[in-house]
Amino acid sequence: MQLKYAEFHNFKLLENVRLEFSTNRSLPLTVIRAENGSGKTSVLWALLWGFYGTRGLPAGAHELRLTSSAAPIDAPVDIQVIVEFERDDGHGKTAYRMIRTVQETPRGGDRFERGPVKVRLLRRTPAGLVDVDGDPEAVVAKFLPPRLKSIFFTDGDDVQRFISGESIHGRQNRVHEAIRALLGLDSLGVARDDVENVVAKLRRETAKSAGSDLESAEKHLSEITEAIATKTTELDALTERRSRIASEKAAIQKELNEVRGIGNIDEINAEIKSREGELARLESAEDAILTSMRIAINSQDASWALASESLLSGYDILNGLADRRIIPGTSIEVLTDRLDIGTCICGTDISDGQSARAHVETLRSEQRKVSESRSRQTQTFHAARMGRATYQGQLEDRTDFAHRRTELLTQYAENRDAIKNAGLRIEVLKEKRAGIDEERVRTLASRLENAERKLTDVSESIGRLEGSLADLEDRAKLATDAYEKAERASKVNQTLRTKRLVAEDLKTLISNTLSVLESQYVERVSTRMNDMFMEVVGSDPELAGAVFRRVCLSDGFDIMVHTIGDGHLDPDFEVNGASQRALTLSFIWALMEVSGQTAPRIIDTPLGMTAGGVKQRMVEAITRPPSESDPPFQVVLLLTRSELRDIETLLEQRAGATQTLSSNKDYPVDLTHDWKVEYPVIRACACNIRQFCDVCQRRYDDEHGLIARGG
Amino acid sequence: MNPILQAVVVAKQQVSDIEVRYPTYHTELVNTLVEVIQKQSEGLSDQKRRTEVSQLLDAFGSTVASKQGR
Amino acid sequence: MMAEIVTPYTSQDLFLTRAFDDEFANQLVSRSVDGRQPFPRKIDVWWVAIVVGAAIGHRSRLPASDKLTKFNTGAILGREPWRVTNLELLALASEGEDIISKPSDVVRIGHEYAMTGLDWLADKVRGSSQPTITLMTALAEILPPK
Numbered sequence: 041m042q043l044k045y046a047e048f049h050n051f052k053l054l055e056n057v058r059l060e061f062s063t064n065r066s067l068p069l070t071v072i073r074a075e076n077g078s079g080k081t082s083v084l085w086a087l088l089w090g091f092y093g094t095r096g097l098p099a100g101a102h103e104l105r106l107t108s109s110a111a112p113i114d115a116p117v118d119i120q121v122i123v124e125f126e127r128d129d130g131h132g133k134t135a136y137r138m139i140r141t142v143q144e145t146p147r148g149g150d151r152f153e154r155g156p157v158k159v160r161l162l163r164r165t166p167a168g169l170v171d172v173d174g175d176p177e178a179v180v181a182k183f184l185p186p187r188l189k190s191i192f193f194t195d196g197d198d199v200q201r202f203i204s205g206e207s208i209h210g211r212q213n214r215v216h217e218a219i220r221a222l223l224g225l226d227s228l229g230v231a232r233d234d235v236e237n238v239v240a241k242l243r244r245e246t247a248k249s250a251g252s253d254l255e256s257a258e259k260h261l262s263e264i265t266e267a268i269a270t271k272t273t274e275l276d277a278l279t280e281r282r283s284r285i286a287s288e289k290a291a292i293q294k295e296l297n298e299v300r301g302i303g304n305i306d307e308i309n310a311e312i313k314s315r316e317g318e319l320a321r322l323e324s325a326e327d328a329i330l331t332s333m334r335i336a337i338n339s340q341d342a343s344w345a346l347a348s349e350s351l352l353s354g355y356d357i358l359n360g361l362a363d364r365r366i367i368p369g370t371s372i373e374v375l376t377d378r379l380d381i382g383t384c385i386c387g388t389d390i391s392d393g394q395s396a397r398a399h400v401e402t403l404r405s406e407q408r409k410v411s412e413s414r415s416r417q418t419q420t421f422h423a424a425r426m427g428r429a430t431y432q433g434q435l436e437d438r439t440d441f442a443h444r445r446t447e448l449l450t451q452y453a454e455n456r457d458a459i460k461n462a463g464l465r466i467e468v469l470k471e472k473r474a475g476i477d478e479e480r481v482r483t484l485a486s487r488l489e490n491a492e493r494k495l496t497d498v499s500e501s502i503g504r505l506e507g508s509l510a511d512l513e514d515r516a517k518l519a520t521d522a523y524e525k526a527e528r529a530s531k532v533n534q535t536l537r538t539k540r541l542v543a544e545d546l547k548t549l550i551s552n553t554l555s556v557l558e559s560q561y562v563e564r565v566s567t568r569m570n571d572m573f574m575e576v577v578g579s580d581p582e583l584a585g586a587v588f589r590r591v592c593l594s595d596g597f598d599i600m601v602h603t604i605g606d607g608h609l610d611p612d613f614e615v616n617g618a619s620q621r622a623l624t625l626s627f628i629w630a631l632m633e634v635s636g637q638t639a640p641r642i643i644d645t646p647l648g649m650t651a652g653g654v655k656q657r658m659v660e661a662i663t664r665p666p667s668e669s670d671p672p673f674q675v676v677l678l679l680t681r682s683e684l685r686d687i688e689t690l691l692e693q694r695a696g697a698t699q700t701l702s703s704n705k706d707y708p709v710d711l712t713h714d715w716k717v718e719y720p721v722i723r724a725c726a727c728n729i730r731q732f733c734d735v736c737q738r739r740y741d742d743e744h745g746l747i748a749r750g751g
Numbered sequence: 752m753n754p755i756l757q758a759v760v761v762a763k764q765q766v767s768d769i770e771v772r773y774p775t776y777h778t779e780l781v782n783t784l785v786e787v788i789q790k791q792s793e794g795l796s797d798q799k800r801r802t803e804v805s806q807l808l809d810a811f812g813s814t815v816a817s818k819q820g821r
Numbered sequence: 822m823m824a825e826i827v828t829p830y831t832s833q834d835l836f837l838t839r840a841f842d843d844e845f846a847n848q849l850v851s852r853s854v855d856g857r858q859p860f861p862r863k864i865d866v867w868w869v870a871i872v873v874g875a876a877i878g879h880r881s882r883l884p885a886s887d888k889l890t891k892f893n894t895g896a897i898l899g900r901e902p903w904r905v906t907n908l909e910l911l912a913l914a915s916e917g918e919d920i921i922s923k924p925s926d927v928v929r930i931g932h933e934y935a936m937t938g939l940d941w942l943a944d945k946v947r948g949s950s951q952p953t954i955t956l957m958t959a960l961a962e963i964l965p966p967k
Binding site: 327329330331332333334335336337338340342343344345346347348349350351353354355357358361412416417419423424427441442445448449452604 | 825826829854855856857858859860861865868869871872873875876878901902903904906907909910911912913914915917918919921922953954956957958960961963964965
């Protein structure tokens with residue numbers, strides 16, 4: 041099925057908009073350029089409404105008014121959507137026109153009145169347009185099954201519904217349904233139910249005609265079969281519930297890990313304490329250094345170091361006096377000591393009886409005779425000798441005040457740095473600690489516990505249910521055997537019996553065919569989906585660093601993402617937005633290709649969250665024209681200017697039709713020209729992605745290299 | 752490929768698991784399958800369709816019974 | 822023996838300038854053990870000022886007595902007799918061998934060096950919240966080259 045054009049009248053702000061779609065086999069793409077708020081969603085909804093009525097609109101939009109919110113109160117508005125499309129029904133192409141009309145009268149606020157909806161489906165014949173036989177909606181439903189509408193009409197976020205959403209079970213169901221519906225497996229399912237219906241009918245008839253034994257065996261079997269059906273439904277519901285809880289639990293766990301990932305609060309506290317201890321020690325060390333400095337400043341070493349010139353000069357004066365023997369070279373105390381010891385300073389023996397002793401004794405008595413001033417000089421000289429000797433010694437050892445000063449200043453500076461660093465480290469740790477919201481951790485941990493409990497409960501219930509189902513199935517087998525035995529025993533009409541057996545054969549055949557087909561299709565869709573996804577996402581399994589190794593559909597109809605190293609990711613929240621979109625589009629495309637369906641694929645904002653190589657490859661993959669042997673297809677992309685960026689050339693190469701939608705609500709902020717219309721409205725113009733005109737021009741269009749259409 | 756044709760291809764393989772009641776039984780079973788499926792494209796209501804399927808199987812069943820000679 | 826060295830000076834008055842005392846005593850002098858302030862007592866300020874003055878190599882005249890404040894007598898030098906010896910060496914270097922028998926002149930010379938030193942100290946530590954560090958750092962300027 042291919043769309044040819046659509047016309048919208050008074051649907052929301054689409055006052056009078058006509059859109060043409062490309063039906064060129066080698067240019068399968070139609071681009072509709074529109075900024076957010078310029079009608080992308082309205083176009084999608086208008087098409088959905090056109091085909092399916094309000095039931096076709098997304099959940100939550102069923103009761104919304106279809107008229108513009110600026111429509112005057114109490115004035116009836118005629119809303120109409122016309123879609124012309126073409127279909128190959130095996131006998132060549134037939135053109136159809138779908139027309140849906142309704143009158144709506146706004147009554148203020150969100151209130152409105154709506155008249156009856158008129159739906160017509162016309163077929164183009166040589167004689168002109170003719171209404172189709174049968175209910176137009178039923179016919180359209182066959183062309184575009186309503187429960188697959190999210191495959192045909194996808195909005196950006198909807199695109200992810202196949203792989204995200206409340207539960208794995210829900211996802212699996214949606215995928216399963218999509219496969220069955222698109223691949224014609226539905227009809228097999230219906231056929232099987234029809235045949236099962238006949239089987240049951242024949243059993244009843246057989247039982248009635250054969251007598252009470254058989255009748256009661258049949259009744260017994262029927263009851264068990266019904267019980268199985270009921271329990272199976274129950275089981276489905278519980279399984280759905282379990283996978284929902286499991287998803288919830290995973291999300292809570294993830295959040296908890298994130299919060300905990302900041303760090304273990306006990307560890308952080310311990311480190312803070314240790315660093316604070318370190319800081320205290322460093323501060324004490326600083327005090328000690330300052331005290332040492334004080335001692336040094338006030339020491340004799342400092343005096344000698346600073347005033348050395350004068351001090352040495354003074355000392356030299358005294359030394360000169362001593363050299364000239366004006367003052368004694370040696371002090372009285374020293375001489376007395378030496379006489380007592382019995383050895384001179386130079387080592388000579390001056391003990392009693394030695395001749396040298398007399399010399400020293402003479403020296404001593406001479407000293408005693410020296411005058412008072414000389415006496416003072418002598419005292420000072422001898423006292424200064426020590427200081428001077430110490431100073432000289434320190435100079436040689438480099439332990440003088442100058443060196444000590446440098447040493448202490450360096451120690452001080454290094455210690456200061458260490459203090460600063462310790463302080464910074466403590467601040468960092470305290471900030472880190474503040475990030476751990478203890479309350480939140482507790483709340484999450486308790487919710488997790490809760491979820492685990494619920495999971496256990498529901499798993500137990502499932503276990504019990506599975507047990508009773510297994511039980512029932514055993515009993516069903518026994519009941520079937522009993523029935524057949526009773527049937528053989530009673531004088532049953534053999535023809536009736538044969539009919540029943542044949543019907544059962546057919547039912548078995550259909551069931552088996554159905555499962556083989558499903559798994560065959562699953563495999564083909566899986567392979568095609570993988571090829572496309574890997575092409576788009578650009579992972580080369582050989583390249584180091586590529587994350588995705590393979591995507592596939594499991595037997596349970598789950599979309600699975602395998603990573604390098606045999607791990608796998610949950611596509612719901614372990615795969616980023618761009619990859620999710622690529623995955624879903626790959627799935628849809630694979631489905632369409634394998635099923636050979638030619639329904640149009642209309643996608644609103646497909647490229648949000650994608651950029652660069654992925655964006656390029658995705659557009660490349662979804663707009664690639666079909667090969668000779670493939671059926672034709674149509675893809676309609678509703679794109680904003682920013683989505684178009686970097687892929688303009690590719691789009692131009694593939695697009696067989698382009699239009700632009702604009703809204704005067706964007707004047708004057710973004711839209712350049714005043715349309716001079718007093719109410720908000722959306723208009724289409726023929727501008728392609730490189731052009732602008734008086735209708736659609738926006739403020740920065742010329743900066744982006746767009747040119748005026750028509751000159 | 753047409754989904755119905757695809758189904759037939761597979762049905763022809765799967766039918767070998769069914770007991771052969773008489774030589775041409777399998778072929779006829781598959782044909783009946785096709786007829787049952789085709790009832791869905793006749794634009795009938797569910798009720799009507801089931802009735803017609805029932806009649807179909809009734810007729811086929813009679814044929815089988817007579818061919819089995821019992 | 823120690824006492825002998827100090828005896829001639831015990832009755833000598835020791836002065837700081839009022840200005841310096843008012844502005845800097847609190848900032849620079851503290852008996853407490855920690856080294857935040859560089860001087861335990863005013864005698865230590867006086868002595869280091871003398872040494873600084875000697876390092877600079879310049880003596881300044883004492884101002885009028887109303888600009889001076891007596892903080893102690895020479896008796897306080899009993900604790901560090903080496904200071905007396907060093908003061909005498911400085912006096913000898915300034916005015917010759919006979920100065921040493923005139924204690925009041927020795928003290929005068931000390932005060933003259935101290936006046937220079939106090940000005941320098943004031944200049945360096947004014948406004949500092951870490952006078953010990955400031956002083957230790959500033960001493961580099963007057964330490965003789967190695």
